Amino acid sequence: MxxxxxxxxxxxxxxxxxxxxxxxxxxxxxxxxxxxxxxxxxxxxxxxxxxxxxxxxxxxxxxxxxxxxxxxxxxxxxxxxxxxxxxxxxxxxxxxxxxxxxxxxxxxxxxxxxxxxxxxxxxxxxxxxxxxxxxxxxxxxxxxxxxxxxxxxxxxxxxxxxxxxxxDRSDGNAKKMLLSILDQFEKRVEPDSGDVKRVLDYVGIRSWSECNNEIKFLEEEIAFECSDCVGREVPFLSSLVGFLSYSRGVIFETLDTRNLDETQGDFRSNMQVFNCLNTEDFRCPISLEVMLDPVIISTGQTYDRASIQKWLKGGNLLCPKTGEKLTNTDLVPNLVLRKLIRNFCAYNGVSLGRMGKQSSDITRTTVPDSQVASESMKFLSMFLTTRLAFGTSEQRNKAAYETRLLAKSNIFNRSCLINAGAVPPLLNLLCSTGSCTQENAMAALLKLSKYGTGKRLIVECRGLTPILDVLKHGLTWEARQSAAAAIFYLSSVKEYRKLIGEAPDAIQGLVDLMKEGTPCGKKNAVVAIFGLLLLPKNHHRVLEAGTVPLLIDILASSEKVELLSDTLAVISLLAESTEGAFAILSSKSLHLITGILQSSTSQTAKEYCVSTLLALCINGGAEVVALLAKNQTLMASLFSLLTEGTANAGKKSRALIKILHSFHETRSSGWIISSAVPCHELAIHER
Known part of the structure; x- marks a missing residue:
């Protein structure tokens, strides 16, 4: 029992x-x-x-x-x-x-x-x-x-x-002191550090790592509150997180070396684990939303508890996915998957309780849940900015690490850090000879580059040069891949795409990371190149750097769905120009792309494959159409996308089907299409 x-x-x-x-x-x-x-x-x-x-x-x-x-x-x-x-x-x-x-x-x-x-x-x-x-x-x-x-x-x-x-009287007194400190934050008064230390010492929080554990626990509680759609205690819990975040950054001078190594080790190990995941498996087959509470039914399939309960209450006794009859209606928690989803959300700075509620999530990450959380973050941002600029080498490293953690949490934190002036000193730390300091500073800048003002300040403070230097010569792979990710976010601004594309060795640095980097580094480099390709003038530079053969190698060797889709996205963009189409066809990758279209389980990857094949037909001429027409199983995959794919995938599939049908009709009528005649005339209305 x-x-x-x-x-x-x-x-x-x-x-x-x-x-x-x-x-x-x-x-x-x-x-x-x-x-x-x-x-x-x-x-x-x-x-x-x-x-x-x-x-x-x-x-x-x-x-x-x-x-x-x-x-x-x-x-x-x-x-x-x-x-x-x-x-x-x-x-x-x-x-x-x-x-x-x-x-x-x-x-x-x-x-x-x-x-x-x-x-x-x-x-x-x-x-x-x-x-x-x-x-x-x-x-x-x-x-x-x-x-x-x-x-x-x-x-x-x-x-x-x-x-x-x-x-206990001492418990009551300690609580009163804590509430007094929270009240001071709410009134925009920075509390006495002695009072803060006394509260922390009373409950046995005496190190950075212990304080960090408290923050993690409270954030999980907030996620629970939000997932229950109640959230009554969220403002107070957020106040406590604000108090502890302030304490972690200001009160605890020493960053636990062991804890830092373990935390960064967790970042790296999580990176390796998450690189092997297909995040589509996190979605409930019924609602197609990320599962907050995954449960297993008698057929062995996993669903979100709320969705399958609604299904069962409707009188359905068949498995929604397999159609098998349920032997019982017991719901067994899938604890392994639930933990994996929570860790994935935590790693990516997403609140599990707010998944599937995008508008609410945006509001909550832009505006703090309490005035205490808001004011404590402002005080902490000023403190960290001062440490980044004028602290000792150890203090700067700790401040960079704190900034990295805070900027990862939400939009409001990024706004506070940027307004406090954290960007210039972080850029200065990119030249640090300490690998941890450089890595933390680059990771912090990556998070800040997601914020509009952060992008502008990085460029205005001439931060592009040191970021590109880290991309090429960073002291760790983590620093280099963070630099590549930052370039992707900066390239979301049209003017910055031109600056980055024209910068010496920028594209070559991304290509080198694609060639030598970790799986995460390769992914970041690929998406950064995708961002730069949104400016047509950068196409020639990307092709000139020898990108296509590397992209094809990734397609041939990658088992990670997301990396596969990102790579296909870049190839589909390159295929839209005659020069790019020629480079792709020269790599003899047509069979590889059609193979992925027919075998991949990712709808996104299939859509990019169809987009690429259509562009190759348009820009490559009748010879490409003839090669595709020989593939007797291709039509089945294209017709499948008409019914199962997105509207865009269906549109491009119809266009490609028309091109292939026109080729067969022309050949059966005895006419020969000259390879010099482009195929765009066959599908001009579909473009």
């Missing part, structure tokens, strides 16, 4: 206790009570930032009950059914006590537990009184145990009835 209590993924301060079935025999209940009470005793070795006295007293009383349970089990006594009522109530109550102790000792939840100190004290009182009530109906006279053991039970019964679980 104890397996029900190992749910590590439950909401904090939510106690989903399982009421034992009435048919469970007393002996089975007793065995489970021994396991459950033993797990509660394990909390004796845990540290509690708050509720220390209440936790200790609760564990002490459960320890006495544990003695009673073990004595009953050791004697192998036959227990009457009348004992089951008391044992069932004790079982339910001890589950909740365990959950409560888990929350009070949970890493990352110390500050949150401090703010809930009154509620927690009340919960301890309620649960201990519930123990007393359960013992009141326990027929001790019918249980054959030593009198000393019965006295223990009586002791617990009396103490649990009289015990006073009150708010």
């Amino acid at each position: 104890s397996k029900h209590f190992d749910n590590t993924d439950r909401r904090i301060l939510k106690f989903p206790a399982v009421n034992p079935c009435q048919s469970v025999p007393p002996a089975t209940l007793l065995a489970s009570l021994i396991i459950l009470s033993g797990k509660i005793l394990d909390f004796q070795s845990k540290s509690f930032a708050t509720q220390k006295r209440n936790c200790r007293e609760t564990i002490r009383q459960v320890s006495l009950l544990h003695i009673f349970f073990e004595e009953l089990c050791a004697g192998e006594r036959v227990l009457s059914d009348s004992v089951a009522v008391s044992f069932s109530e004790l079982h339910l109550t001890l589950q909740k006590i365990r959950f409560l102790l888990e929350d009070c000792s949970r890493d990352g939840a110390r500050l949150w537990m401090l703010t809930k100190c009154e509620f927690l004290a009340t919960q301890f009182w309620i649960l201990i009184r519930a123990v007393s009530t359960a013992l009141d109906v326990l027929p001790l006279s019918l249980i054959e145990v030593e009198d000393e053991v019965k006295e223990v039970v009586e002791l617990v019964r009396r103490q649990s009835r009289k015990a006073r679980f009150e708010l």
Whole structure:
């Protein structure tokens, strides 16, 4: 029975206790009570930032009950059914006590537990009184145990009835000080660092890494709140995140070296893992939205809980994807996939709770959820900018890393950092001889380049030159691939595409990264080249750099769907010019592109394939059409896109089908199309 209590993924301060079935025999209940009470005793070795006295007293009383349970089990006594009522109530109550102790000792939840100190004290009182009530109906006279053991039970019964679980005065004072600090932030007053340290020290947050863990926990809570479509506590949770973010950047001078290495290692390992993922698998087959709560049904298929529940409530007993009849309607949480989706969203700075609600997400990331979060971020931005410009080498590295983390979180943070003047000192740090500092500064600039004002300031501060230098000669691959990504965002501005295209070695630097870089580096280089190709004048420069053979190599070797689609996007753009079409045809890649069209599971990749083939027919002449016409299976793929693809994919498929039909009709009539005659006349109305 104890397996029900190992749910590590439950909401904090939510106690989903399982009421034992009435048919469970007393002996089975007793065995489970021994396991459950033993797990509660394990909390004796845990540290509690708050509720220390209440936790200790609760564990002490459960320890006495544990003695009673073990004595009953050791004697192998036959227990009457009348004992089951008391044992069932004790079982339910001890589950909740365990959950409560888990929350009070949970890493990352110390500050949150401090703010809930009154509620927690009340919960301890309620649960201990519930123990007393359960013992009141326990027929001790019918249980054959030593009198000393019965006295223990009586002791617990009396103490649990009289015990006073009150708010610890020191907890109350610490909470008042925290609320006072939040109030100062709201009034645009920077709090005294001594007061901030006292609050952090009280709950045991004494290092950068511990503070960072608290932030991560609260951000998960915010995601939960938003996913429940309630969000009542989001403003207060955001205030706490603002307070802790300020503390992490200002109070903790030393960045945990071990933690930094692990965090950057996580960035790199996550990068490698996510590079192998097809993120389309994150979408529910019913709603086509990212699954917030993936569950598995009896056929083995995974759906979002809300979608499949709606399907089942409609009276449907077939699997929506396979059509198989469901043997039962049980929904088993897909914890592995849920964790993967959450990690992916966290890595990409997306709030899981706001997925699928784009308008709300944009509002929340542009405007903070509370005034405290807003003002604390402004104070922190000014502090970090000063450190970036005038700090020691260690302080600059830490400030660059903090900026990197904050800029990744949301648009408002980027705005604050840019307004505080963080861009110029970050650009100066790109020339640093320290690999960590350069990497952090480049990653921070990448995040800031996503913001309109950030793009403008980077270019106006002559930041293009140092970014291109990092692209070519960066001290780490991570710095180089961040530089490539920054170039992509800068190229979203039309005037900057021209500047970058004309910059010496800019395109060649991207080509070199495509050739030598990591999978993530190659992807960033490919999308940056795509951005530059939006300016027609850059086409010749890209072709001259020898890009096409590298793109074809990526197509031939890449198993990653996103990299494949990005590469095909670049090839389709190049194919729109005669020079580009000639370079693609010279690489003898026509069979490769048609093969991807016929075998790929990605609709996006298929669309780019059709776009490329159509452009090659238009710019390559009748010889290209003749080669495609020989492929007897091509038509089936094109007709498939007419019904399954997007409107644009369907339009281009129809155009290509017309070209191929015209070729077959012309050949069957005995006319020969000269290869000198371009095919654009056959599809001019489709362009």
